[in-house]
Amino acid sequence: MSAHEVELDVLRIAHGGVAVAELDGRVVFVADTLPGERVLARITDDRHDRFWRADTVRVLAASQDRVRHVWRAASVDRAPEHRAGGAEFGHIAPHRQRALKRTVLRDALRRTARMPDAEIDALDIAVAAAPGEADGTRSRTRVRLHVDRDGRVGPFASRSRRVVPVQDLPLAVEPLEALLPGRARGRELELVAAGSETFAAGPREQRPAVVERVGDRTFRLEALGFWQVHPAAPVVLTAAVQQAIDPALLDPDADNLDLYGGVGLLAAALAGAQDVRVTTVEADAAASAHAAHNLADLPRTRAVAARVDAFLAGGVARPGATVVLDPPRSGAGIDIVRAIAASGPAQVVYVACDPVALARDVAVFAEHGWGVDRLDAFDLFPNTHHLEAVARLTPR
Template sequence: MAESQGQQLELDVTNIAHGGISVARHEGRVIFVGDAIPGERVLARVTEDSKSSFWRADTLSVIEPSEHRQMHVWSSASVARKPEDRAGGAEFGHIVPAHQRELKRQVVVDSLKRFAKLESDVATGVTVEELPGDPDGTGWRTRVRLHVDASGRPGPYAARSHRVIPVTELPLATAAIQEAAPLAARFVGEEHVDIVQAGTGGARLIVGQQKPTTITEYVGEREFRLADTGFWQVHTHAAQTLTSAVQEAIDGELFDPRAHNLDLYGGVGLLAAAVADRFGSSTRITSVESDKAATGFASHNLSEWIGAEAATGRVEKWIAQLASSANSHDRARLRASTIVLDPPRSGAGKQVVQSIGGLQPAQIVYVACDPVALARDIGLFADRGYDLTALRAFDLFPHTHHVEAVATLTRR
């Protein structure tokens, strides 16, 4: 163990960092502190010495609390517990919701400044918008994964750990999920248990590698079929929020329904349907997804639009092949296109950005769940001739550090 580990320090917390941790300094060294709020003075214990310029620490007690501190919404994650016994997954639960959104806004703005070199009004003027629902930010999760320990007990992992923490409540989950969650049961030999609340039929348990079944979700009156083990937005209002946000993010004057429009990392077709719903039955759009089962559902979900289709393939390979094989007519349709992409947390990355930039679409709508990855990719798109022209952020994950953003990039 490094000599610094286990050391207890009184720290003045100065600002927020990406990942749900706060920043303090001790004798010139940066310390990332969990369960603290900028403006507080806390007693913290060093847990990790990276042998570089920073340490990590956990808050043991709060000496001078922030005016934005509240009683944690989840007692199992409270600072009153030993750090190693705190449930993960609600790292902002000790902060009043309005200030959570302010801290998330700061992270988005700082990420754009540091990784995209952007300080424009579009970048700095963003706010993090609250979703409908319970104003205290609980009761929104429609999907929960419980991990299982060696004795078969289910529960969340502790923060930054694979240690299962038994709990008696899941306050971020919907009432149906909370009622169905088998918190007192035993699942010896299993790795995890999922509880899923679909748009119809209530909550269901999925134990381990259980065979998937088909469920139906709704956005307004539109139905989407998918596997109960497949991806769907977690917040009860997230799918509708992102549908509307993507529709509004597209510049109608630049949209050509006859162009080779794309929906990358398209899942079961949620955002492709959002585009087609806005621009009508003549819309041509291809949804690309690596999961063959999801692509099959996307084909069904998009079947009412004759110009919509779903393709199975890894986006980086599919888009590179498109770029290399397109003839002059295809390239003209691609230059007129709108490309929507919703990549995983790691972002699209250099290869995909270069391929998209090479197609020279009229506009790009980028849906992101990680502000650092988004900012990095915006910087890469800038090198390919695209400017950030609109940006919205949404609090799709209250009481966590996660924030969703929808960015519009327009070709110069």
């Protein structure tokens, strides 16, 4: 054991795909383990007084929920600096992955949103398994890889910019794995499976728009534009948003909003089969133009190309609306939440891909008299720490 290696008993899970141990009264965030294990870990960051960071070097006492990693390139059998990033839960049995994600979500609501335990318990939170492979492989239709100076291709190692060359991509759908090159030029490579198309492209490469199908509706989007990564995610989130909307609070004639609307997926979910008035707001002009095309058959929808903050600052939001928002991973933020709450909507349906960001925004809503009365979570990023959540908030 070197001076920088320590034995640790892993206590609990933390946000970000790492677990928590303690050493001489200090918190240590440890990668590539899970609660209940004892590991030999290498300290990688001891600059902070309150916490250190460490990588698992060897598992001394394994949890019963540890499994062979789904991606050999990311396995604990490799030295930490040579482990592929992007599959930080791949050594954990799927049912335990979902349980840990539920714990992280509940902790975020308690610690960051400051919700009482009784309110959290009343939500009866469960993390639903995503459709597809039982072990969570073959679940990504879009993969971003990096290229090192020698042209070798792979992901970065976790928390670094070191490219780990790989020969397989078990988390990607099979057609994408077939596109994995041995060598490439440039700095990044995007592998995309869209509809019946598959292709590899540099991040600035211009390609024709692609088409994705969700149920009986098609959505046109930029080839390298944003779209949900899991093959089932658009269908799952469409259904989740529709189920989260309280029909008693939905006024079809109100100025209903879809904020951070992309190419119109959730605007279509909000419009549903009813004649609902919806404005979808998206800062990316190309995505907004696609939204206008994708929603053209819904006569009471319109697409506005604008930043959400600028749109709301214009005072166009009206009382009584249903607001759907799907902000970036960082969340909507204080100013956006305050503007939404001030406009007096009937309900807000919030689609989140980060539990702590969701909890921060829930805390701001709470300051304005709003609370969460429904919360559904989905494991649409299996073998990683990420999850999607759909919350309904209403005035108290």
